[in-house]
Amino acid sequence: MSAILSQKGDLAAFRSAMREWLGRVVPSDWRENVAGDDDALVDLQRWWLAERAKVGLATAHWPIEYGGEGLEQAHQIIIAEEFARADAPPLRLFNVSMTHLPSTLIAWGSDYQKKRYLPGVAQGTVWCQGFSEPNAGSDLAALRTRAVRDGEDYVINGQKIWSSHSPHADYCILLARTDPDAPRKQAGISFFLLDMRSPGVEVRPIRQATGSSEFAEVFLTDVRINAIERVGEENQGWTVAQTTLTSERGLYAFEIAERQRHWIERFHCRALQDDADWLKDDALRREFMGLFAEAQAGRRLLRKLLRQHDAPSTDRRSAMRSLFIKLTASQLGQRIADFTVRASGLDGQRGDKSRISPGAPMFDFMNSFTFTIGGGTNDIIRNLIAERGLELPK
């Protein structure tokens, strides 16, 4: 057991052990080293996960039997807070591996699936998500990729899109239609675990509005998946996918909000040191204070959500909380980026190498659509709040 994990019985000691370790291992110049270089960013994330694994902090919050350390949620919160405080490299490459996959498999997976796939994540297995299709975005349940049973296997044909990190992925969580004649389109979908090295899988990167290529199209032609790789019952995939989609509004969003907190404090501190013009501009300074307040409110909302897991509540407002978080956090991120672009003036429009990656105002602004559109566009989220939470008629 690592020096950090051996302190898990004492939260304060656990936190200081983590902080000490982070102070030693996180390179202060990692942002400069990966600026504008997608491949270097992938290498950095693989290196960082391996460092975390060395001290048992890769997937520490998972059950012990699946490669975790069985830590409590209180530890998870400390881990996320300390990664954010240290500005450790975020592991977007492993987002599906560490967030969507475990919540889905722990709730719905077979013993075989949990034992086969979960322990590998700490060793650096990359998963991607094969949900959206060119004609099934907001209307995800309209997906047309077919899975036809053939003996022990399903044969998959179709096309997936917006699949983040799929060029690097080893596996994919996949939704495909098993019953095209189901009375409701949601009722004919199944959930699969796909090996990306299978014959018939082709990945074509898509360049994003930011200039980076994080996601790709995935073409599936007569790809065979054994039936033991189906998660949940046949035609029950839509229900399974709800678990997957909700998972990113928990700890994943929490870590983003904690990073945002430190980012805002550093931004403000630097502005004070530099006597920045926007501090002397009444409108901009007041706007900043409003954003600052909302960011703190958002952190509190997330903490309410996380505490809800301990004491589940059935009231309508609590049920909407994860949707509020997706809606408000993504909008706030965009408004903060919009603010920093305006505060940075003409200089902020320069696009040289140091200004085309996270932390640069224009990059953060262009990239903010990742959160307003991804994970269900905000307009779809508003529909869900209205229909599921407020019970307004369809």
Added chain:
Amino acid sequence: MNGSDSFAAELAALGESISDVLSAVSTRRAVHEYGGGRNQHDKELWRQAAELGWLGIGLPEALGGLGLGQAGLDVLHRALGRWLAPGPFIATLSAAQWISDVAGDEHGALVARIVAGDLTVAVPAGNGQNDLALIDGRIRGTSPVLLGADDIGLVITPVADEEGGILWALVEPHTGFNILKMWDETRHAGTIEFDGSETVSILRRAEGAGQLLSRQIALALAGDSMGGAEAISDQTVEYLKTRVQFDRPVGSFQAVKHRAADLFALIATNECLLDQAVETADERAAHADMWSSLAKAGCTDAYVSIATDCLELHGGIGFTWEYDAHLFLRRARFNQALGRSSREEYDIAAARLADVTYSGLSTTELAR
């Protein structure tokens, strides 16, 4: 469940019991009729509030209070806002908390009269200058616009002494409250003429007293705003489910759904902002004033925006006198105008944030 969770559960239960009483007493009909001067709803409510211990909810038990601090007071203000409760709650409860915090033990008798429901207090409604002067221990002049009641027994106001320094005075007025007609008819504002014959108590060494009173009023207004915003939003959603046009409930139209969703997202954010301000006030944190400023600006602005949208979402009926939407909108606008403006609050918050940041501390630590 840890300690703070059980305290939160206790407060939530208290909030529900307060709401139960208010839903029976402070009906929409009673509020409408009160506005027209057709009942004494405020007096009836005040009597019940005293009997139920609400007037001492945040005060220490040694002063006859329930000892629930800012968090308890916040629960009450949210409920009062929810039910559009008329009466001098914001001014009197803020004043009582302020007296117990800054005015020292010799004012304990005043607090006891407030808790018993026998004394209502007026405080400055705005943040402007006033021409009250303290000469030879007597106050003369016209008070600033005060937030209070028609039967106030005590005024708290800043006064200038002979050297031009600002002191805080507690004055028992002899003359009546010159009530100013306001758009929001659920609370009273007015002025008082002091002729120098009143009993005056002056706070000496009251460092930061003005700011502490501003904080109390800011938190009260923010709580009232969140309660009201939630109430009119809930009511609007119910209306959208029943109002039929084009053979379908108007709430089934996506354009309407999205506006409804945004109302509740705005409430969710600002409730958490207010929680932050209340928690730091109870902790007596160095940055508590920053958060109360941000909460006042955020919550009262949100209330105006929500009450505006809710009136609009009702269509024609929302624009009528008989319907409730304008009551919320008037109250929202008054809450926004009371105390400091949002611009002033943001400027004060910015200065405090800079101070704390220069001292090398953070204003955003969360214990849990």
